Amino acid sequence: MKSKRLILNQTQLALTIKRLCFQLIENHNDFSDTVLIGLQPRGIYLAKRIQKELNQILGSEKVLLGSLDTTFFRDDFRRRDSPLIPNKTRIDFIIEDKKVVLIDDVLYTGRTIRSGLDAMLAYGRPKLVELLVLVDRRFSRHLPIEPNYVGETVDSVDSERIEAQWEEVDGKNQVILKEIKQ
Amino acid sequence: MGALSTKHLLGIKQLNQADIELIFSTADNFKEVINRPIKKVPSLRDITIANLFFENSTRTKLSFELAEKRLSADVVNFSAAASSVSKGETLIDTVNNILAMKVDMVVMRHPNPGAPIFLSKHIKANIINAGDGAHEHPTQALLDAYSIREKLGDVKGKRVAIVGDILHSRVALSNIYCLQKLGAEVMVCGPPTLIPKHIQSLGVKVEFSLDKALEWSDICMMLRIQLERQGSDRSVKYFPSLREYHQLYGLTSERLKKVKRSPVIMHPGPINRGVEISSELADSENSIILNQVENGVAIRMAVLYLLASEHENEE
Numbered sequence: 001m002k003s004k005r006l007i008l009n010q011t012q013l014a015l016t017i018k019r020l021c022f023q024l025i026e027n028h029n030d031f032s033d034t035v036l037i038g039l040q041p042r043g044i045y046l047a048k049r050i051q052k053e054l055n056q057i058l059g060s061e062k063v064l065l066g067s068l069d070t071t072f073f074r075d076d077f078r079r080r081d082s083p084l085i086p087n088k089t090r091i092d093f094i095i096e097d098k099k100v101v102l103i104d105d106v107l108y109t110g111r112t113i114r115s116g117l118d119a120m121l122a123y124g125r126p127k128l129v130e131l132l133v134l135v136d137r138r139f140s141r142h143l144p145i146e147p148n149y150v151g152e153t154v155d156s157v158d159s160e161r162i163e164a165q166w167e168e169v170d171g172k173n174q175v176i177l178k179e180i181k182q
Numbered sequence: 183m184g185a186l187s188t189k190h191l192l193g194i195k196q197l198n199q200a201d202i203e204l205i206f207s208t209a210d211n212f213k214e215v216i217n218r219p220i221k222k223v224p225s226l227r228d229i230t231i232a233n234l235f236f237e238n239s240t241r242t243k244l245s246f247e248l249a250e251k252r253l254s255a256d257v258v259n260f261s262a263a264a265s266s267v268s269k270g271e272t273l274i275d276t277v278n279n280i281l282a283m284k285v286d287m288v289v290m291r292h293p294n295p296g297a298p299i300f301l302s303k304h305i306k307a308n309i310i311n312a313g314d315g316a317h318e319h320p321t322q323a324l325l326d327a328y329s330i331r332e333k334l335g336d337v338k339g340k341r342v343a344i345v346g347d348i349l350h351s352r353v354a355l356s357n358i359y360c361l362q363k364l365g366a367e368v369m370v371c372g373p374p375t376l377i378p379k380h381i382q383s384l385g386v387k388v389e390f391s392l393d394k395a396l397e398w399s400d401i402c403m404m405l406r407i408q409l410e411r412q413g414s415d416r417s418v419k420y421f422p423s424l425r426e427y428h429q430l431y432g433l434t435s436e437r438l439k440k441v442k443r444s445p446v447i448m449h450p451g452p453i454n455r456g457v458e459i460s461s462e463l464a465d466s467e468n469s470i471i472l473n474q475v476e477n478g479v480a481i482r483m484a485v486l487y488l489l490a491s492e493h494e495n496e497e
Contacts, residue, residue: 069211071211072211072215072223072224072225072253072487073223073224073225077225077491078228078490078491080491082185082491083185083487083488083491084491085207085208086208086211087211088210088211088214089211089214089215118224119223121220122215122218122219122220122222122223123218123219123220124219
């Protein structure tokens with residue numbers, strides 16, 4: 001049995017992203033001291049949208065965005081059936097003494113964020129790191145990691161999977177909850 | 183995307199095209215890593231690697247060691263000159279003793295062709311061949327093809343001339359396999375005494391005139407004359423003198439002007455300036471000799487990473 005539930009539809013998703021942007025602006029003003037870093041592979045789609053939206057609201061092209069791959073820093077290397085295939089890291093700016101907003105689509109166990117924090121340190125020592133996620137799966141953390149900005153909070157069980165889908169890769173903008181085979 | 187089809191890297195012959203492409207795409211990522219301010223990632227932090235060099239090497243050994251350290255592996259080094267091999271210990275005993283100290287991977291260079299294949303049948307660790315006699319040198323061929331891909335966009339359809347001492351060269355054989363698997367055309371060129379008989383059966387062109395080879399090729403890979411393999415007192419003469427070799431098979435800018443070509447120039451090192459290639463050309467814009475060395479670390483990181491990911495599940 002494969003069940004599916006819609007968590008956010010296209011309009012709700014757009015509104016949520018807009019709200020997250022205004023929350024970011026409250027804390028980071030004009031982003032002169034703040035950079036965005038999207039986590040590969042799926043966090044970058046959200047990060048790109050946030051960057052675009054922020055630039056629109058602020059009327060500038062100044063918000064910096066990088067993408068960070070965490071593959072080599074993960075803790076499940078050699079504990080999986082197939083090798084972890086890495087993605088591109090692209091950070092064209094210095095994060096030393098900057099405020100960094102890490103962006104990912106779904107926060108579940110917190111392990112990806114942990115590896116992201118490690119991977120980021122190769123680029124300098126940020127002044128402050130915050131975490132923005134579209135969906136927070138509550139009560140499922142394996143590590144003491146909590147987000148600063150949350151699009152939607154969802155209660156789910158292990159046999160379910162939450163997927164943020166994006167037009168450029170999945171053909172549709174929406175967030176769904178799926179049952180996965182055990 | 184998936185895993186490599188093999189547990190060891192014994193030679194290019196055992197790899198398929200998908201393996202080579204997986205190694206290249208992984209190396210792309212490691213190339214980015216080694217250009218970061220902090221060049222180290224923790225992927226292999228629970229792995230111990232032994233570098234067993236039964237034959238001299240500078241570049242390959244350094245390159246492997248750097249690759250291992252940048253992946254945070256623990257590294258032990260071993261060179262035959264200062265070991266019990268000189269006391270008469272066999273290869274399997276030497277390696278088993280090292281493995282008894284809980285080593286996960288072995289990088290080995292050995293003067294005897296096939297030594298890594300032999301070893302892979304007798305021990306459990308992953309083995310990476312870093313050169314076995316005149317047989318194969320897979321990581322060198324991988325980094326050569328990777329450098330061609332980086333410089334010219336693709337390897338497919340390119341014409342590569344390998345010039346010099348083909349007879350004693352493991353680099354030549356591995357490169358022939360690797361380039362052909364990626365769809366390039368390969369020609370070997372050198373004095374008849376240094377071209378192995380029946381090499382045509384590998385599907386390569388054979389040319390004895392360097393000018394003609396240059397007219398044909400997009401990439402020119404110069405090899406070193408391996409004087410150390412020509413008998414201990416140089417009793418075996420493959421050509422009359424180094425000077426004559428340079429005149430007939432040395433790559434110089436005059437020669438390139440004459441054939442009106444400017445191929446990409448490669449060399450696996452060490453270079454003998456003024457013998458197989460003039461100093462001027464070795465440092466010229468078309469030379470990617472130092473890019474080859476840089477890419478060597480990324481390729482070796484990719485190979486180690488991909489072989490290590492298989493490790494846990496085997497047991």
